[in-house]
Amino acid sequence: MKISDMLMDEETLFREEGVFTPTYLPDQYNHRDSQLKSITMALKPGLRGMNPLNTLIYGPPGTGKTTAVKYVFKELAESTTKLIPIYINCEDNNTPFGIFARIHEAVYGFSPPDTGKPLESVKESVFRKLAKDKKSVVIALDEIDQLFVRKNVDKILIDLLKSHSTYGYDKIGVFGILIDDRFMADLDIKARSVFNPERIHFQPYSKEEIKEILSVRVKYGLYDGVLSSQLLDLIVEKTFSQGDLRVGLDLIRRSAYLAEKEASRKIKKEHIEKAFGEMPKNINLKNTIDSLDKQEKQLLCFIASTMETGSGRIFEKYSRQNDVGIKKYNEIIDKLEQYKIIDTQYKTGERGRSRDILLRHDKEEIKKLVGDL
Ligand SMILES: Nc1ncnc2c1ncn2[C@@H]1O[C@H](COP(=O)(O)OP(=O)(O)O)[C@@H](O)[C@H]1O
Ligand SMILES: [Mg+2]
Numbered sequence: 001m002k003i004s005d006m007l008m009d010e011e012t013l014f015r016e017e018g019v020f021t022p023t024y025l026p027d028q029y030n031h032r033d034s035q036l037k038s039i040t041m042a043l044k045p046g047l048r049g050m051n052p053l054n055t056l057i058y059g060p061p062g063t064g065k066t067t068a069v070k071y072v073f074k075e076l077a078e079s080t081t082k083l084i085p086i087y088i089n090c091e092d093n094n095t096p097f098g099i100f101a102r103i104h105e106a107v108y109g110f111s112p113p114d115t116g117k118p119l120e121s122v123k124e125s126v127f128r129k130l131a132k133d134k135k136s137v138v139i140a141l142d143e144i145d146q147l148f149v150r151k152n153v154d155k156i157l158i159d160l161l162k163s164h165s166t167y168g169y170d171k172i173g174v175f176g177i178l179i180d181d182r183f184m185a186d187l188d189i190k191a192r193s194v195f196n197p198e199r200i201h202f203q204p205y206s207k208e209e210i211k212e213i214l215s216v217r218v219k220y221g222l223y224d225g226v227l228s229s230q231l232l233d234l235i236v237e238k239t240f241s242q243g244d245l246r247v248g249l250d251l252i253r254r255s256a257y258l259a260e261k262e263a264s265r266k267i268k269k270e271h272i273e274k275a276f277g278e279m280p281k282n283i284n285l286k287n288t289i290d291s292l293d294k295q296e297k298q299l300l301c302f303i304a305s306t307m308e309t310g311s312g313r314i315f316e317k318y319s320r321q322n323d324v325g326i327k328k329y330n331e332i333i334d335k336l337e338q339y340k341i342i343d344t345q346y347k348t349g350e351r352g353r354s355r356d357i358l359l360r361h362d363k364e365e366i367k368k369l370v371g372d373l
Contacts, residue, residue, distance in 0.1 A: 013256045013265070019221040020253040022246065028216055029071050031209045032064055038200045039072050042173065046083035046136035052173025054161070054195050058181040059202030061284040062244030065177050068202070069140050083136045090146040091291070096156050100126060103139065123159065127167035136171035144176040145183060146291075148338050154191035161194040179284075179340070186338060204243040211236045214248045222256060227267045234269065238276055244284070251275055280369065285361055288339050289369045298322065299332050300341065301370045304363040311344065311355045333357065341366070 018024055029036075039055070046052035057065050073085035086106040093099050100122045104112045107129055112122045130137055139160060147153035157174065164170035174195065176183065181199060184192060205213070214236060218227055227235075235255075239248030252267075254275035259267045280286040292300065299318060308314050315329050336342045344355045359366065 011260075013222055013226045013260055013267070015223050016221050017253070019217050020249045022249075025067065025070055025074070026217070029064070029067060030212070031205065032068055032202070035064075035068055035200050035202060036072060038198070039068060039175075042175075042198055042200075043072070043076065043083065043138060046138055046171070046173060047080060049082065049134065049136060049171065051136060051171045052083065052138040054173055054197040055175045055200060056181055056183065056197040057175060057177045057200045057202065058179060058183070060179060060204055060243055062242075062246040063202040063204055064245070065202050066142055069142070069175060069177060073138075073140070081135075083138060084130075085138050085140070087140045087142065089142045091143050094146050094149055095152060096159055097122070099141070099156055100159075103137075107137075123163075124167060127163045127169040130171070131167065131169040136173075138173045138175060140175040140177060142177040145178045145180075145338065148186065149291075149335070153186075154188045157187070157191045157195050205240075205245065207236060207240045210239050210245065210248060213245060214239070214252065217249060218252060221252070225266065226256065226259075227252065231267060231269060231272060234272055238272075247279070250279065254279070285341070285365070286369050288341060289366070292339075294373060295324070295328075296332050296335065297370045298373055299324075299329070300336060301367060301373065303336075303342065303357060304359060304366045304370075309356045309358065311357050314357060 042053040042055045059065055070087060073087055076083060076085045084106060086103055088099060088102045093102055097119050100119060101112055103126050104122055107126050147156055160172060160174055163172060215232060235248055235251050238251060255267045255271040258271040258275055302318050303314060306314060315326060337344050340360060343358045343360055346355045
């Protein structure tokens with residue numbers, strides 16, 4: 001077969017490939033009634049012209065947090081203009097200016113001119129307009145832990161939630177979305193007291209729930225008969241073992257590609273096994289490691305390769321080969337800990353307080369994910 005024939009060959013196993021992509025918002029969103037109810041309750045004061053309740057939405061990856069918030073925000077935007085929902089992903093917007101630029105877009109319908117307009121004036125125009133129009137606003141900061149990267153989190157929360165004292169605007173609520181609710185302990189005292197959130201927990205789905213969600217997706221996404229119910233069960237098992245729905249969606253998509261590549265009209269067991277073998281087992285860890293800079297990756301790799309566990313000893317050895325000072329070294333260690341890649345434990349030894357560094361993941365897995373530097 002010629003390449004041109006292959007490219008033109010329109011036969012596909014997908015009825016609608018888009019339903020397997022991470023940004024797809026499903027029409028049906030079941031099994032999260034209590035969470036949806038709590039999110040709605042947190043918004044209610046906003047509909048009465050007050051501030052929505054600050055809320056922390058937390059739970060492991062792939063448990064539907066982002067989807068739940070987008071789902072409710074979509075309905076909200078369709079049913080009222082009193083309360084403006086604004087969704088921001090902090091991985092893409094991790095500075096105060098970035099966050100306020102997104103808010104400006106939502107409030108005015110266009111971005112602030114980027115020719116040196118200072119943060120203060122963007123903030124001012126946003127809050128003055130919201131106050132004048134008498135609107136409430138809810139701002140969802142998804143992956144809010146990303147704001148720790150540049151230590152921006154405290155400033156951003158205070159900028160958002162103390163707008164009353166400077167601009168006379170107080171109808172704002174913030175949703176923080178992340179994996180681990182230990183987040184609060186990492187805030188400084190002032191930010192903690194202005195944020196002081198309600199909590200909504202997303203626990204992993206049960207096997208039955210995973211099966212139901214994936215079979216709906218298969219019905220929309222693949223042609224009839226492409227994936228047998230037995231093989232769907234196999235995918236459900238693998239998804240359940242990882243606790244992350246994205247694994248299942250990704251696995252179906254990749255298995256279908258492998259089947260297409262062999263011009264098979266059905267997904268076979270070997271396609272699923274092969275696709276699963278090729279997938280990074282911890283998508284979340286991979287994303288986290290990808291977001292590190294070179295120096296951070298280097299140190300992480302060193303930690304994964306050395307037998308030492310004492311922070312001081314690791315620094316001694318590492319700094320012999322690399323140009324890094326103790327301050328920078330400690331900053332990176334703190335960051336790796338905040339990102340849940342390592343744990344540190346203080347112990348009292350001969351040389352006063354020092355800490356042990358423990359990897360939270362398999363050494364080989366980490367080295368593989370860091371890849372070539
Ligand atoms: N209850 C559900 N019904 C249908 N699809 C869901 C449900 N929960 C999660 N998903 C799907 O699983 C994937 C991961 O969900 P997501 O909201 O991104 O998880 P999180 O933000 O918790 O990591 C998305 O593709 C989403 O569409
Ligand atoms: Mg998410």
